[in-house]
Amino acid sequence: MKKELKKGDIWFLVAMKWWKQWKKYVGYDSRDMEGIGNPAYHPGPIDNSALFKDPGHPDACFLKEHLIDQLDYWLLPVEVSPTLVSWYGIKDCHVIPRENFLVTTYQHFYLHFSLAPLIQVVEFGMFVKHCKVEVYLMELKLYRHPNMDDGVTQQFSKHDTIGQIEEDMRILFNIPKDRCVRLWSKYLSNKYELLNKPEMTVQEAGLYQGQTIEIEEQNPDGSWPRGLLKTK
Numbered sequence: 001m002k003k004e005l006k007k008g009d010i011w012f013l014v015a016m017k018w019w020k021q022w023k024k025y026v027g028y029d030s031r032d033m034e035g036i037g038n039p040a041y042h043p044g045p046i047d048n049s050a051l052f053k054d055p056g057h058p059d060a061c062f063l064k065e066h067l068i069d070q071l072d073y074w075l076l077p078v079e080v081s082p083t084l085v086s087w088y089g090i091k092d093c094h095v096i097p098r099e100n101f102l103v104t105t106y107q108h109f110y111l112h113f114s115l116a117p118l119i120q121v122v123e124f125g126m127f128v129k130h131c132k133v134e135v136y137l138m139e140l141k142l143y144r145h146p147n148m149d150d151g152v153t154q155q156f157s158k159h160d161t162i163g164q165i166e167e168d169m170r171i172l173f174n175i176p177k178d179r180c181v182r183l184w185s186k187y188l189s190n191k192y193e194l195l196n197k198p199e200m201t202v203q204e205a206g207l208y209q210g211q212t213i214e215i216e217e218q219n220p221d222g223s224w225p226r227g228l229l230k231t232k
Helices: 016-026 030-035 078-088 104-113 162-170
Strands: 010-015 074-076 118-124 130-134 138-146 147-156 183-188 191-195 212-217
Touching: 010 016, 010 078, 016 030, 016 074, 074 078, 138 162, 147 162, 162 183, 162 212
Parallel strands: 138 212
Antiparallel strands: 010 074, 010 118, 118 130, 138 147, 183 191, 183 212
């Protein structure tokens, strides 16, 4: 079930425990042939709970840290998932709160079955390009100016754009589309940089894990609470 990685393709993770059991049941490898169809090897519903942080954790919808490919999980092409779920079912599990990865053909399917996690293939490299499955997204802390005590942590792909972050923040903080806003990235304790290029990606903007992003709304008179400076 492996295929060449192509930019924009969607993959999903299956916990290695379930995957190994499934291979025994169907005789996926030659050494597993004796287990074909044996009820004792039936894998049961797909269970990815081991891949996520504990239910009581504030970031329970996020993957555990330091998961290793082919040790903790197995990558499968998105195309095979409807068949697997129809055959074996799936246990309730957390959904990574990023729906922009969903291709139209599978969007209703994944939202219905809560299958997670969905992972996108992205392109890395300045001069020599290579494709890589982006298992871990970047966590950003989102705030609405001037309230810096009530933020929300969300995950973004390194190839998401500043414009996409703005769109998410408008929805998150219920800011109308026709209201002018500015996004700021916070460095150190009191330094801010204006993110004024909506087409720029998270990677190109130099954003880093855990960075604070603030959305500022224009005043009715056309002025800005932070003034006109790019840094403050």
